Structure formats: structure tokens, C-alpha cells
Amino acid sequence: MTISLSDKPYAPKIVVVGAGLAGLTAAYRLQEKGHDVHVYEARQRPGGRVLTVQIGESLEELGGKNFNDSHSPENSLKLISDLRLDILQKEKPFSPIYATGSSLESFLDIFKRFQETETLWTTLEKFAASSQNLQQVIDSVFKDPDLHFILSSTLRGYEGSDPLRLDPSTIDTLYELFTRFLEIAQNLDENPFPTFQWMTLKGGNAQLPLTLANRLINKVHYEEVLTAVQRNPQNMTLIFNHYHEVKADIILLAIPCSIMEAIDFRDETIPAEQLIRMKSLQYGTNGKILVSSEFPLNKYSFVIHPDTVNWFNDEGQIITFYYGGNAGIFEKKQATFLLDRDLRNLKTVYPTLQVSIDEIHSSQDRQLVSYDRSVFKSWALDPYAKGSYSNRGVGTATWLSEITLRGEKIRKAFRPVQDKLFFAGEHTTLDTLGTLEGAVESGERMARLIHKTLNM
Numbered sequence: 009m010t011i012s013l014s015d016k017p018y019a020p021k022i023v024v025v026g027a028g029l030a031g032l033t034a035a036y037r038l039q040e041k042g043h044d045v046h047v048y049e050a051r052q053r054p055g056g057r058v059l060t061v062q063i064g065e066s067l068e069e070l071g072g073k074n075f076n077d078s079h080s081p082e083n084s085l086k087l088i089s090d091l092r093l094d095i096l097q098k099e100k101p102f103s104p105i106y107a108t109g110s111s112l113e114s115f116l117d118i119f120k121r122f123q124e125t126e127t128l129w130t131t132l133e134k135f136a137a138s139s140q141n142l143q144q145v146i147d148s149v150f151k152d153p154d155l156h157f158i159l160s161s162t163l164r165g166y167e168g169s170d171p172l173r174l175d176p177s178t179i180d181t182l183y184e185l186f187t188r189f190l191e192i193a194q195n196l197d198e199n200p201f202p203t204f205q206w207m208t209l210k211g212g213n214a215q216l217p218l219t220l221a222n223r224l225i226n227k228v229h230y231e232e233v234l235t236a237v238q239r240n241p242q243n244m245t246l247i248f249n250h251y252h253e254v255k256a257d258i259i260l261l262a263i264p265c266s267i268m269e270a271i272d273f274r275d276e277t278i279p280a281e282q283l284i285r286m287k288s289l290q291y292g293t294n295g296k297i298l299v300s301s302e303f304p305l306n307k308y309s310f311v312i313h314p315d316t317v318n319w320f321n322d323e324g325q326i327i328t329f330y331y332g333g334n335a336g337i338f339e340k341k342q343a344t345f346l347l348d349r350d351l352r353n354l355k356t357v358y359p360t361l362q363v364s365i366d367e368i369h370s371s372q373d374r375q376l377v378s379y380d381r382s383v384f385k386s387w388a389l390d391p392y393a394k395g396s397y398s399n400r401g402v403g404t405a406t407w408l409s410e411i412t413l414r415g416e417k418i419r420k421a422f423r424p425v426q427d428k429l430f431f432a433g434e435h436t437t438l439d440t441l442g443t444l445e446g447a448v449e450s451g452e453r454m455a456r457l458i459h460k461t462l463n464m
Contacts, residue, residue, distance in 0.1 A: 019044040020257035020462055023246060025234050028056025029072075029444065030432040031262030032220035032228075033087060033451025034458070039224060041459050047224060048232040048248060050392045053375050054221040057393055058444070059385065060212030061371060062378040063300045067212040068326045070296050070371055070385040072444040076207035081445040083452050091219050094210035098322050102192060102202040104310040106158055107357050115312065116202075118154045119186075119193040129183055136176035141402050143171035145179055158312060159186065165317050165332040167399040168292010177405035204309065206322070213444070214375040233392075234263070236272040237429075244277070244428055258458055262432040262451065265289040266394035278425055285407050285421045289435060291395025295336035295386035297329040297347050298379075302362035313353050316346075327354070327363070336386060336396070343384040344368050397443045398435035410438060416457045427461050430454050 022038055024031045027049035038045045059071040075084045075095075088095060104115035128149075135148040142163065150156045162185060163171050167178065192202045209215045221228045236247040237259070246254045265286045273283060304324030311318040315335045319328050329350050331338075338346060347368060355361050364381065371377070371385040387396040400408060407421045417438050418424075422431040432454040437446030 021046070021243075021255065022258040022260065022458065023048060023254060023256035024260045024262055025049075025246070026056065026262035026433070027051070027054040027217065027221060027228055027230075028262060028433070029058060029217060029220075029447035030434065030436075030451040030454075031056075031260065032217055032224070033448050034260055034262060034432055034455040035224055035227070036220050037452060037455035038458060039227070041455075043459070043462070045224075045227060046254075047221075047228045048234065048246070048254070049228060049230050050233040051373055052230045053373065054228065055214055055217035055375055056447075057387065057396065058213050058217055059371065059373075060214035060376055061298065061383055062212075062376060063298060063326050063381065063383065066300075066321055066323050066326050067376075068298050068321050068328065069208070069213055070298065070383070071387070072213060072447075073208065074206050075209075075213075075444050076205050077444070081207065083449040084445045087448055087452075088209070088216065091216070091223070093215055093219060096206075096208050096210050096322075098206040098208075099203045100206060100306075100309055102204045103308050104312060105308045105357060106154060106312050107353065108314065112357060113154065115158065115310070116189070116193040116196060118152070118158060119189050120196075121152055122150075122155060122190060125187075125190065128186070132179040132183055136179045139176045141172050142174035142176055142178045142182065145176055146171060146182070157314075161312055161314070161317070165294070165330060168294045168332050168336070168396045169290060169399055169401070170333040173290065173401055175400040175402050175405045178400050212376060218375060234271055236274060237277045238274045239277045239428075247272075258428060258430065258462070260430045260432055260454055260458065262454075264291065264393055264395060264433065265398070265435060266291045267392060277429065282421065282423070282425070285404075286431075288401070289398050289404065289421075290401030291388075291393075291398050292332060293334065293336040293386075293388040294396035295331045295338055295343075295384065295388070297331075297343055297350075297368070297382065297384040299327045299329070299347065299351070299363055299365065299382045301325055301327055302364065303360070305358050305361060308357065311354065311357050313350065316350050318350075318354055337388045338384070338386050339389065340368065340370055340384075343370075343386075347382070347384075398433075414457060414460045416453055416460070418453075418457070424457070424461075430458055 022045040024035045024047045035045045035047045057071040075081045106113045135145045139145045232248040235250045238245040306320035306324040317330045368382045422436045424430045432450040434443045434446035436450045
């Protein structure tokens with residue numbers, strides 16, 4: 009017999025840990041369904057790895073930037089529409105350039121050199137089966153030195169980790185990116201001016217978590233660092249800041265696995281094997297440096313250098329220096345060195361580039377802070393993220409497989425524990441390459457699953 013929530017003697021209390029996009033999306037959808045839900049967040053702001061800043065009159069993102077970086081951002085679009093936020097869609101020329109020293113070459117011309125397309129997936133599978141990491145697959149399949157370098161660099165930035173640390177199963181991402189670029193390159197005769205689309209929010213991407221938090225009136229609690237979880241006979245106890253106890257019937261952990269090492273999961277609140285796998289999930293080490301330019305420049309959509317990828321914002325007045333792998337781990341001294349070096353490299357592409365920098369600022373952990381000319385963020389050194397976003401490290405592919413529970417797909421490693429403890433975040437998402445969309449999708453799916461569980 010199915011009992012509706014209104015027939016139960018009391019409303020089960022749901023606690024969501026983490027006020028990033030995944031946690032806030034789930035909490036908002038659960039609140040819509042009439043559930044008693046509270047969100048606890050370690051930071052003093054909502055948004056997690058969404059962090060919007062202002063330089064001069066322009067806004068830019070130190071965290072997730074493009075909602076359109078997945079196959080179809082349908083979950084994000086629906087949520088944004090429901091909240092009546094304004095989307096900024098910019099159709100920009102896709103004109104990436106590959107720059108090494110004084111040499112410049114069209115990214116797309118390099119891709120046109122590759123001839124074996126029909127058997128590429130079979131070839132990638134063959135070498136993946138005998139390789140220990142993704143770099144070995146790239147080394148075996150792509151012999152053209154420029155193409156080899158671009159693919160290695162692109163994967164390092166896209167996944168956040170060096171291909172040496174990525175599982176061979178990541179050939180699906182490699183294949184997806186390669187075939188996208190190759191198709192554009194091969195169609196240049198018919199479409200000599202290809203474009204790509206940035207999809208951001210008016211007022212910055214911070215508007216999404218800020219609006220969600222505002223809709224959860226008096227239900228979002230900040231500066232609450234989860235330090236322990238205790239399973240009780242009838243419910244669960246969460247301990248924040250080592251002393252603040254909160255009881256819950258249902259817990260949704262919407263936090264990066266990279267910070268789980270600091271949480272005491274008592275009495276096998278999470279089964280030991282499952283917890284070990286979660287803690288071993290690998291996170292990228294992306295970092296960004298944002299700098300204002302004196303004059304608008306945006307001839308090329310992206311400039312790929314050995315250690316960084318550059319692009320200009322919509323107004324052409326903020327340059328993003330985007331780093332992945334070990335290059336993305338930096339504090340102020342190293343950020344200053346990188347910026348000085350990479351500005352000189354960028355001037356080989358834009359000889360008239362004019363940038364004036366007095367001091368580079370480390371970002372504050374608040375939304376929409378204004379900076380004079382430059383700011384940086386290394387997500388690997390953020391205490392509440394310890395990485396940019398998850399990827400498949402070597403040896404992790406099998407336990408990231410999917411299972412189905414109550415009509416909802418979930419990753420095996422993130423299956424619910426006794427219908428009391430659930431997991432959300434971009435690391436739990438399915439069938440999408442996009443991290444912003446992945447976070448929203450996971451929040452939507454876990455809200456549905458929790459609602460079904462409570463109505464059993």
C-alpha cells in the first residue's frame with residue numbers, strides 16, 4: 009500500500025549538505041514537492057565551484073562558465089526557465105589557434121591532416137585494452153606531433169588532469185572531442201566561418217545559486233562544515249564544526265568526494281568498500297587567472313599554448329588564462345610567474361596587446377566581488393573543493409558503471425545507503441560531458457529518487 013506524505017504522522021526531515029548547484033537544485037525541487045528540507049554549507053556563500061567576479065565593467069567566471077558545454081543542457085535550461093533568469097547566448101566564431109613560440113597554426117588545419125576516421129573508434133578501443141592510461145592511447149594512435157600535442161593539452165584542460173592520470177576508458181571523451189573538431193575542419197569549404205555558442209546568465213552564473221538559495225527561505229545555513237555523520241536506529245546525526253548536531257531522516261551529500269577524507273563517517277555509515285571508492289575518485293586541478301585588457305581583442309576564439317588556453321570574454325576586455333594538470337596548482341607567487349610568462353607568449357599572437365597589472369589578487373570566497381585588473385583561483389587549493397571537477401582516474405572505470413533504482417539510473421559507487429543517505433554532484437551525473445549541466449542533472453534526479461523513496 010502506498011502512503012502519501014500527507015498521510016504520514018510527521019514530515020521526514022531532509023538535510024542537504026552542500027549549497028552548490030547540485031545540492032541547491034535538489035533542495036529546491038524537494039521543497040516544491042512539499043518536503044521539509046534544509047541545506048548546510050561550509051562556505052559563507054552559495055554556488056560551490058560557480059564563482060562570478062567583476063573586473064572593470066565586465067563579469068567573468070572563475071568556476072563553471074558555459075552551460076552549453078554538454079550534449080544538451082536540458083536540465084539547466086528548464087531550471088533557469090523555472091526561475092525566470094535571463095540566458096545570454098553568444099554565437100562566437102570558432103577560430104582556435106595553436107601557438108608555440110613564434111609559430112602560429114590553425115587548430116582546424118591540423119585536424120584536417122587526420123585521414124583515418126571510419127575505424128578510429130575501433131582503433132582507440134584496441135589500444136585502450138592494452139594501455140595503462142589515456143596518454144598511452146594518444147601516443148599510439150595520433151602520430152602527428154601537432155595533433156598529439158593539441159589532444160594531450162585539450163584533454164588536460166577538459167578533464168583537469170594529465171592524460172597520464174586518466175583511465176583508458178576516457179577514450180569516449182577523447183573520441184567525442186576529436187570527432188567534433190574533425191567534423192568542423194572537414195566542413196570548412198561549405199562553412200568557412202564555423203561558430204560555437206557560449207551560454208551564460210545575465211548578471212553572471214552566480215545568479216543561479218543565489219536565486220535558488222533565495223527561494224529556500226531560511227533553509228540555507230552557512231559556515232557549517234560537516235565533520236561527522238552518525239547512524240542511529242531511527243535517523244541520522246550530522247555534526248557540523250565538531251559540535252553542532254543536526255538530526256535528519258534523509259541526508260543528501262552534495263559535496264565533492266575530494267573533501268570526504270576530513271569527515272568521520274561513524275559505524276560504517278557508508279560501507280567501507282563504497283567509501284574507499286568515493287574517496288579515491290580523482291579530481292582535476294584546473295586554475296584560472298583573469299586579466300583585463302586595455303583594448304578589446306578577440307580575433308581567435310581560443311589560443312592553445314603548451315601550458316594554458318586563452319580566450320577573451322564577450323566584450324573582449326577580460327583574458328582568461330586556463331590551466332589544467334599540475335600547471336593549475338598555484339598560489340600568488342606562482343600565479344604571478346605564470347601570468348608574466350604567458351602574457352609574453354600571448355603577445356606573439358596579439359602583438360598590440362596592452363595589459364597593465366599592478367598586483368594580482370587571490371580571489372575572495374564571495375560572489376560578484378569586484379577586482380581592479382587581475383584575479384586568480386586555483387581550485388585544487390580551495391579547502392571546500394580540493395579540485396575542480398571529477399574525472400576517471402586510472403582504474404576507476406568499473407565502479408563508475410550504472411545501475412537502476414526505482415526507475416532512476418545511478419552510478420554504482422554512489423548508490424544510496426539504506427534509503428537514508430543519498431549522493432549528488434557532477435561526479436554522480438550520467439550521459440553528459442558538461443559539469444554545470446551535470447550538477448543540475450544530478451540534483452534533479454536525486455530529488456526524484458528521494459521523493460519516490462519517501463512515498464514507498
